[in-house]
């Protein structure tokens with residue numbers, strides 16, 4: 001349960017400005033889903049919060065403090081599982097527990113890891129398998145189990161179900177939502193990046209749409225416990241249908257704007273080349 005506060009957050013990779021002034025305050029215990037075009041900086045924002053990239057300490061606060069590098073209080077789940085391939089799936093959970101709970105012996109670590117294996121609906125036999133011998137869905141369940149087992153107040157999930165089939169995705173969405181909702185008092189704060197409007201509608205307490213890089217936040221929507229959509233009503237509730245239409249419109253407008261910008265940039269580049277050719281032609285004529 002950690003509050004996250006971005007105040008005019010700017011970030012550049014070398015000379016490429018990716019975040020151009022993100023202003024966003026997430027209250028502790030919220031499930032925030034980020035939408036936005038590819039390349040707008042969603043993963044970058046998560047990496048900054050995870051401490052994998054360095055931000056200006058005044059511009060990003062987690063739990064009221066600047067982010068100084070990675071922490072087991074802010075684990076991240078990636079799209080590509082992120083399990084160590086040379087360790088069994090179970091050991092992948094145990095090694096994280098060993099780092100966080102130094103006083104635990106290996107029996108305690110295994111007991112807790114197995115509890116999370118069960119919580120994620122995984123068969124206990126899979127515990128001793130190497131990640132390469134598991135299905136994509138099973139690997140991702142282990143990755144989620146590892147993140148939840150750390151009992152961190154803030155979870156960062158970067159398109160965690162992006163490479164899974166529809167049924168596995170739906171099952172995992174329900175599992176994550178159940179695990180998050182079960183904690184009534186001390187709910188984790190979850191920051192979740194997705195490309196799917198429907199996934200955001202299903203999971204989020206708060207939906208945030210980021211504009212194109214250098215990005216700012218261009219739209220937010222908050223649900224209450226009462227208005228938060230349920231899977232059963234995702235395609236029938238008129239207010240959810242209206243919101244879905246609006247989100248698609250915002251995203252489609254962004255796509256149209258980006259297409260226009262790319263077209264203009266291409267025309268400029270071609271115009272530049274033609275002008276250079278023309279100048280060279282006149283220079284040669286003058287010289288001869």
Ligand SMILES: Nc1ncnc2c1ncn2[C@@H]1O[C@H](COP(=O)(O)OP(=O)(O)OP(=O)(O)O)[C@@H](O)[C@H]1O
Pocket residue numbers: 013016018036037038039040041042043044045213
């Ligand atoms: N390590 C890096 N070094 C340099 N540039 C990077 C690095 N990581 C990302 N970028 C660039 O930063 C921009 C934002 O990337 P980012 O991955 O944050 O976008 P995104 O919104 O998560 O995209 P997607 O939805 O496709 O995953 C892109 O132009 C990308 O090429």
